[in-house]
Amino acid sequence: MTLSRTARRVLAGLxxxxxTGIYLPLMVVVINSFNTxxxxxxxxxxxxxxxxRRAASNTGARDAxxxxxxxxxxxxxxxxxxxxxxxxALQRFAFFGQNAVNLLVILPIALPGIVTGIALNNAFKGILxxxxxxxxxxVAHATFCIVTVFNNxxxxxxxxxxxxxxxxxDLGAGPWTTFRLVTFPQLRSALLAGGLLAFALxxxxxxxxxxxxxxxxxxxxxxxxxxxxxxxxxxxxxxxAVVLILISVIPIWIAQxxxxxx
Amino acid sequence: MQPTPPVxxxxxxxxxxxxxxxxxxxxxxxxxxxxxxxGPSGSGKTTVLRLIAGFxxxxxxxxxxxxxxxxxxxAHQRDVxxxxxxxxxxxxxxxxxxxxxxxxxxxxPKRSRHEKAREALALMRLEQVAERRPHQLSGGQRxxxxxxxxxxxxxxxxxxxxxxxxxxxxxxxxxxxxxxQLQRRLGxxxxxxxxxxxxxxxxxxxxxxxDQGRIVQIGTPAEIYERPASPYxxxxxxxxxxxxxxxxxRLFGIARRHGLRxxxxxxxxxxxxxxxxxxxxxxxxSIYLGSEIRVHLQLDDGTQxxxxxxxxxHTEHRGEKVVASxxxxxxxxxxxxxxx
Numbered sequence: 086m087t088l089s090r091t092a093r094r095v096l097a098g099l100x101x102x103x104x105t106g107i108y109l110p111l112m113v114v115v116i117n118s119f120n121t122x123x124x125x126x127x128x129x130x131x132x133x134x135x136x137x138r139r140a141a142s143n144t145g146a147r148d149a150x151x152x153x154x155x156x157x158x159x160x161x162x163x164x165x166x167x168x169x170x171x172x173x174a175l176q177r178f179a180f181f182g183q184n185a186v187n188l189l190v191i192l193p194i195a196l197p198g199i200v201t202g203i204a205l206n207n208a209f210k211g212i213l214x215x216x217x218x219x220x221x222x223x224v225a226h227a228t229f230c231i232v233t234v235f236n237n238x239x240x241x242x243x244x245x246x247x248x249x250x251x252x253x254x255d256l257g258a259g260p261w262t263t264f265r266l267v268t269f270p271q272l273r274s275a276l277l278a279g280g281l282l283a284f285a286l287x288x289x290x291x292x293x294x295x296x297x298x299x300x301x302x303x304x305x306x307x308x309x310x311x312x313x314x315x316x317x318x319x320x321x322x323x324x325x326a327v328v329l330i331l332i333s334v335i336p337i338w339i340a341q342x343x344x345x346x347x
Numbered sequence: 348m349q350p351t352p353p354v355x356x357x358x359x360x361x362x363x364x365x366x367x368x369x370x371x372x373x374x375x376x377x378x379x380x381x382x383x384x385x386g387p388s389g390s391g392k393t394t395v396l397r398l399i400a401g402f403x404x405x406x407x408x409x410x411x412x413x414x415x416x417x418x419x420x421x422a423h424q425r426d427v428x429x430x431x432x433x434x435x436x437x438x439x440x441x442x443x444x445x446x447x448x449x450x451x452x453x454x455x456p457k458r459s460r461h462e463k464a465r466e467a468l469a470l471m472r473l474e475q476v477a478e479r480r481p482h483q484l485s486g487g488q489r490x491x492x493x494x495x496x497x498x499x500x501x502x503x504x505x506x507x508x509x510x511x512x513x514x515x516x517x518x519x520x521x522x523x524x525x526x527x528q529l530q531r532r533l534g535x536x537x538x539x540x541x542x543x544x545x546x547x548x549x550x551x552x553x554x555x556x557x558d559q560g561r562i563v564q565i566g567t568p569a570e571i572y573e574r575p576a577s578p579y580x581x582x583x584x585x586x587x588x589x590x591x592x593x594x595x596x597r598l599f600g601i602a603r604r605h606g607l608r609x610x611x612x613x614x615x616x617x618x619x620x621x622x623x624x625x626x627x628x629x630x631x632x633s634i635y636l637g638s639e640i641r642v643h644l645q646l647d648d649g650t651q652x653x654x655x656x657x658x659x660x661h662t663e664h665r666g667e668k669v670v671a672s673x674x675x676x677x678x679x680x681x682x683x684x685x686x687x
Contacts, residue, residue: 251400253437256497
């Protein structure tokens with residue numbers, strides 16, 4: 086497709102504007118993490134590594150990161166297992182209520198977090214009589230993490246069709262062997278992509294977490310929210326934010342490379 | 348006592364919802380034969396193959412393989428191998444590992460399964476591509492890998508689902524010869540699904556012609572071609588001139604449906620005294636086909652007749668008046684579809 090010179094310029098300008106709108110604030114955060122002035126006045130009066138040093142020794146931030154990683158890893162694991170099983174069931178077998186199950190699995194990602202949060206809070210405390218803690222956060226996160234894995238695996242299975250699995254069975258492989266030697270290798274990149282997304286979703290989740298984490302569990306987003314408006318902690322929050330930017334670039338980059346290979 | 352047939356189907360029926368794909372089929376495939384199931388798409392032939400392989404569950408009826416009732420047996424426990432229409436090679440495995448797959452799941456040690464896989468590849472003249480991935484092969488090579496993968500486990504029956512459908516004409520003809528030679532060499536029973544009547548006739552020991560989930564005729568290629576049982580078979584296998592009973596009565600005095608192969612008719616410029624049946628007509632169209640000429644003849648009573656002549660024998664032109672003749676024994680009496 087070819088565009089006129091004016092159209093090209095207008096589109097290039099718009100693209101530049103949008104990208105600036107997205108990335109300029111991020112740049113400000115990065116620079117502010119080196120800002121000598123604690124109140125983050127702009128422009129910075131000087132640069133310092135002081136906040137980075139303080140952040141490194143801040144146990145609250147470190148514990149929060151560890152908690153978040155733990156929650157995200159466990160929720161992703163649950164999502165990978167259940168999401169794969171669900172997609173296989175829906176794609177490879179025909180049963181009553183198939184469409185309903187499909188909808189019910191995808192729904193949690195569309196539901197407002199506040200609704201999921203309240204519902205799970207009631208269920209955990211009121212019905213199941215559970216103490217809110219790490220486990221409840223993990224289960225809550227898994228409800229929407231499943232969706233990304235499910236969607237990725239589902240799409241892959243649909244594209245693969247069933248003939249590879251039939252060929253495997255035809256050559257004498259039982260269902261488990263077929264899954265191990267044929268289906269799983271075909272799903273690997275879809276699982277990785279879905280898993281990365283699930284991890285990212287869980288890692289920055291705040292609303293559902295607020296309702297399902299007890300007072301003892303502090304994930305990183307919650308720690309940031311709690312410390313953002315404390316003048317003494319604000320510069321450290323900036324540093325944490327920069328670290329998070331760096332960390333989130335990696336999975337996106339991997340996911341894109343995986344997509345490129347297909 | 349009859350030897351146990353490798354494939355025996357009894358009253359086999361498969362329904363997909365309202366659609367009856369296979370309708371009460373009875374079939375015996377003999378040991379070591381090249382058996383073809385021929386029919387247009389949707390005639391149920393592929394479903395029968397998938398039922399034999401175990402990819403579909405029969406709605407009713409039984410499937411016996413080598414004397415064993417396998418109707419309820421899972422696909423991986425049946426002693427048959429399939430060559431799929433789309434080949435279904437495992438994209439993440441090398442050609443060698445693809446071929447060795449069946450042996451791998453049978454827990455044959457790596458060394459000996461690779462050895463056997465290489466033998467099978469050598470048989471298909473594919474040794475040089477053993478380390479490649481399927482997507483690096485040509486269509487014909489993939490086809491042969493699929494064959495090698497299926498025969499390496501030495502199945503009792505090899506099922507082939509339109510295996511040559513995706514190949515171009517030249518390659519297809521070459522593969523037909525290879526298939527036939529392979530079948531002779533292995534002595535394995537082949538059950539071959541195709542919609543290409545020429546392919547079925549040239550390869551098979553016996554052919555079953557399918558229509559709407561039923562077998563309408565079963566026999567040797569010559570029987571099917573020379574003595575089609577119904578107008579459907581006469582038209583589906585090769586080209587036929589069909590005469591309803593009124594036309595038959597008028598042309599040669601037998602009140603019954605008849606079929607007549609176009610190549611059995613001779614054309615003459617003037618009356619021939621010794622021919623059994625003689626009709627007159629005008630040439631409506633004359634189409635040059637290289638080795639043959641297809642002549643469309645309009646008889647005086649309005650009947651259309653197709654005649655195949657060897658090219659170079661005669662030269663007829665559009666609008667020319669000619670005489671067509673054939674002998675009585677070339678006429679094939681046909682029954683109605685329902686009666687057969």
